[in-house]
Amino acid sequence: MMRGRAPTRDEKSLAWALWALAFAALWLTESAVGYTRDESVYFIAAEGYASWFRQLFQSPARALTDAAIVRAWDYNHEHPVLMKTLFGLSHLLFHTGLGWLRSATAFRLPAFALAALIPALSFLLGSAMYGRLAGLFAAFAFMLVPRQYFNAEMACFDVPVAAMWLLVVYCFWRALEDVRWGLWCGVAFGLTLATKHNALFLPFVLTPFALWRAYSASEGQPEARAWLGRFVGVFTAVAVFYGLLVLSLGGGEGFQRKFLLLSPHTLLFAGLAVGGAWVLKGVDKVNAPVTRALVPIAAMAVLGPVIFYLHWPYLWHQPVDRTAWYLAFHAKHNHYAWFYLNQLLREPPFPLAYVVVKTALTVPTSLFVPMVTGLAALVARMVLGAFARTRAWVERPVTMTEALVCVNAVTSILIISHPQVPHFGGVKHWFPSMVFLGILAGAAVARGCTALWERLKVKWPSLPQAAVAVPVFAVLLAPALVYSVRVFPYGTAAYSELAGGLPGAATLGMQRQFWSSHVTGVLPWINANAKRGARLFLHEVHGGSFRDYQRNGMLRSDLRAVGSPADADIVAYQYHQEFREHEFLTWQAFGTRTPVTGLYVDETPQVVVYVRPEAR
Amino acid sequence: MRSPSLTRALPLVELGGLLLVALLCLLFHLRLPGRLPSEADYRAVAERLQAEAQPGDAVLLFPWWAERARIFVPASLPVYGYLGSDRDDLSAHPRIWVLGQPELPRSDEAGFLEAFLPGRRAVGAPSRHGTLTLALHENGRHRPRRFTATDAYARARVYLEQPDGTRRDCPFDGKAHRCPGPAHLYVAPEWHEILYEPRRCLWMHAPGGKQRLVAELDGVPGGLGLRLEGGIIFEHAFPRDSRLSTTHLGVDDAASGARLLSLAIPPGLEGVQKAEVRLPQGAPHTVKVWVQADNADRRQVCLDVLAVEPEVGVRG
Structure with a gap:
């Protein structure tokens, strides 16, 4: 049985408190976090997009021309723009307009708001499924993973899309008891599409559950079953017609070329919307639970593409070609070199176990183990419950909600585990899975706490559950907190106790760090020691990041960026296994192999600083 | 049917395990600074x-x-x-x-x-x-060096040599022997990475086509091991792209024209490649160190030529 459940008043209050706590923590700690390569690109994009909104306000007719749109929105059109637009508007308001926040903080603020949704929604879902303890543990389990916390600080998309993914699943689940949430599910899906392309997988995850629920809810009701068949028929027919259209037009390119406002393509989409609505109206007369199961799917199918189109001005004049380019970009994404178990991975096929190993070596072990036991217990219950001989061993059968969480916990991990999928970027590409693994970890901890509490209550009947839960939470969360504090703000260097921390991971031959933001560890030294107007080569640091460090007062404004060690007075080399040549080029250019300082986190070289001897 | 006591015990066992793991993790963090x-x-x-x-x-x-x-x-x-x-x-x-x-x-x-x-x-x-x-x-693996090309490079005669033997000189400017043509065609000792290993070696980018980039070095003592060590630098060795071509490195005896050493580095072969031969006793030799690749793209060679004694071994 799967049904959504509205939160109680207390749960709502706690969820808000968790949101506020996460938001405040992220805001209070963000100034130490450097600007990753991607983030500075998004800063630039966000500013450009915000300037278009100004133009829209001042000169709407001109702003709405394709030329004006392309001028403002062409930059970084490999990603949809919901988050970048929010970053830009926040910057426009809080930095440029009101002057309340420094530039970077103003950009990042919307990211904090989205990231803070994760603990709040994890709590609500976890609490509804397994009780408050599970929900609370799930909330902490996400934010106390150092790499996740680090990414939550960024004006990027990986944590926001994990939050949006969770929101879609939450809306889907709530829709099973309240049909209005089905429409919200469609809206949330559209916004998730507007956040990052991970969202494209969501319908494949949710549709089977919707059909399963509709099928089971229509059992013994032939009329409802018939309407369900029509619903599937409408969607299947549209899919088949689209397939035939592709074939008849000579493949994808022909399909794309002939995709006009008035074309069979749009007609089919309109048919889907009308047909879907007709079926839902019909089924609603005979079986409300079936309607509630199907509304989210119809809403996602119709509202998703519409919201995606509307949110992105870049698509307004040329939706088909530009969307096709966007999808093709991600289908054929570059592979960046990545160091893994003493091997430099440069191209597929990548190791199948990569995602699991990387997760095990980066998530604090005291959180990773309950995630594993939580998932294993759920899978065991599913397997044992599937056979008549073992069914009696299972105390309570697995609910559809649990199955939903389980599938979401493994989906992103399975997708990224595919050997042909790019494997760079640390762990960020499977954050949506980590949210649901956190809920399963919460389930594992909660059942232990409850069992212990029940055992102790025999002796001390008045013992409150908190007397058990508080010390258990303290012991389980303390290592993750200590580890998070220890490695902050160098999030991409975080390795768990299982890895042996950073030193252990270095010996194992794991990627030491990436994305360049750890350069903040040597900026104070550079500010204090560089001669006036010195030429600075910040290896791997994007030109935009250099500007942002100066703009935010983290790097002296008289220092000049140069593009190679040969032109530099000071080099800050980022230790990457694939970039060893760059350090040796510095030896060559400076005539020395002796660094002057560096950022060594738990002994591992992260950023190594050289000064040209004659420039000292 | 599973016993009720087992059903009740499992979550406790699980919790006990989780707490034990957490305590060990905490211990790890407390011990790490020390x-x-x-x-x-x-x-x-x-x-x-x-x-x-x-x-x-x-x-x-x-x-x-x-x-x-x-x-x-x-x-x-x-x-x-x-x-x-x-x-x-x-x-x-x-x-x-x-x-x-x-x-x-x-x-x-x-x-x-x-x-x-x-x-x-x-x-x-x-x-x-x-x-x-x-x-x-x-x-004990020490091999005393009597000659290294990277130290002797300034005295080398460097030229581009066509298959028919015609040469174009690469004059020495005090730091490098610079050849006519692209800026990367020069010979000088530099620091480079060959499969993570930092090496100070002679930069000798293959010139492309059938011509060879040659460094002619005098004074290589006889009666020792003559070693050629080299490879493609940085990430350029990795691609197995069929458009790339095999790089050939070699050492010839300048007087007789005999091939003393040679290495072939096909696309995709990473790391330092090594070859060694024992030079006959006698007067110091003049050797021609050369590099050639039909397609010069990504054939960024760094090499060294050494005359070395046998391993000294350990005493006692």
Whole structure:
């Protein structure tokens, strides 16, 4: 049985408190976090997009021309723009307009708001499924993973899309008891599409559950079953017609070329919307639970593409070609070199176990183990419950909600585990899975706490559950907190106790760090020691990041960026296994192999600083 | 049917396991700072090296990545630490100081010694400086060098040589022998990476086509091992793209034209390639060191030619 459940008043209050706590923590700690390569690109994009909104306000007719749109929105059109637009508007308001926040903080603020949704929604879902303890543990389990916390600080998309993914699943689940949430599910899906392309997988995850629920809810009701068949028929027919259209037009390119406002393509989409609505109206007369199961799917199918189109001005004049380019970009994404178990991975096929190993070596072990036991217990219950001989061993059968969480916990991990999928970027590409693994970890901890509490209550009947839960939470969360504090703000260097921390991971031959933001560890030294107007080569640091460090007062404004060690007075080399040549080029250019300082986190070289001897 | 007591016990067992793991994790974090060296430890090591190191000595890092030591080790001492350096012969050095951090998590000292110790002998007792250990070893794999092309390069005659023997000179400008044509066609010693290993070697980018880039070197002593060591630098060795071509390196006897050594580096072959031959006794030789690749794209060669004595072995 799967049904959504509205939160109680207390749960709502706690969820808000968790949101506020996460938001405040992220805001209070963000100034130490450097600007990753991607983030500075998004800063630039966000500013450009915000300037278009100004133009829209001042000169709407001109702003709405394709030329004006392309001028403002062409930059970084490999990603949809919901988050970048929010970053830009926040910057426009809080930095440029009101002057309340420094530039970077103003950009990042919307990211904090989205990231803070994760603990709040994890709590609500976890609490509804397994009780408050599970929900609370799930909330902490996400934010106390150092790499996740680090990414939550960024004006990027990986944590926001994990939050949006969770929101879609939450809306889907709530829709099973309240049909209005089905429409919200469609809206949330559209916004998730507007956040990052991970969202494209969501319908494949949710549709089977919707059909399963509709099928089971229509059992013994032939009329409802018939309407369900029509619903599937409408969607299947549209899919088949689209397939035939592709074939008849000579493949994808022909399909794309002939995709006009008035074309069979749009007609089919309109048919889907009308047909879907007709079926839902019909089924609603005979079986409300079936309607509630199907509304989210119809809403996602119709509202998703519409919201995606509307949110992105870049698509307004040329939706088909530009969307096709966007999808093709991600289908054929570059592979960046990545160091893994003493091997430099440069191209597929990548190791199948990569995602699991990387997760095990980066998530604090005291959180990773309950995630594993939580998932294993759920899978065991599913397997044992599937056979008549073992069914009696299972105390309570697995609910559809649990199955939903389980599938979401493994989906992103399975997708990224595919050997042909790019494997760079640390762990960020499977954050949506980590949210649901956190809920399963919460389930594992909660059942232990409850069992212990029940055992102790025999002796001390008045013992409150908190007397058990508080010390258990303290012991389980303390290592993750200590580890998070220890490695902050160098999030991409975080390795768990299982890895042996950073030193252990270095010996194992794991990627030491990436994305360049750890350069903040040597900026104070550079500010204090560089001669006036010195030429600075910040290896791997994007030109935009250099500007942002100066703009935010983290790097002296008289220092000049140069593009190679040969032109530099000071080099800050980022230790990457694939970039060893760059350090040796510095030896060559400076005539020395002796660094002057560096950022060594738990002994591992992260950023190594050289000064040209004659420039000292 | 599963017994009710087992059903009740499982969550408790699970919780017990989780708490145990968490306590072990906490212990790990509490112990970690004590397993890391302080700046004072490094300074103590540097003082000992300053006092006791001899010209020709080298420092080898264990684990290989613990490079913070570079800041402190006297600049006159070369420091080795790269992925694979545990097995490096370090044949240029008669003595090696191993600067170790055996207390770091996952430090596999036994594994390191298994790779490092063969052909070497500890000299005296290792010293401890906080969590750092410093141990001197006699390097039995040392091969005294009587000639290295990177040292002799300034006296070389460098030219581009066509298959028919016609030459275009690459005049020496005080730093490099620069050839006519693209800016990368020159010969000079430089630091480069060949499969993570830093090497100071002769930059000799293949010129492309059938022509060869040649460095002619005099004074190579006879009766020794003549070694050619080289490879494609950085990431350029990795691609197996069929449009790339095999790079050929070689050493010819200038007088007789005989091929003394040659290496073929096909696309995708990474690392330093090595070849050795024993030069006949007699007067010093003049050798032609050359590089050729039909397609010069990504054929960025760095090489060295050495005349070396046999391994010295360890005493006792």
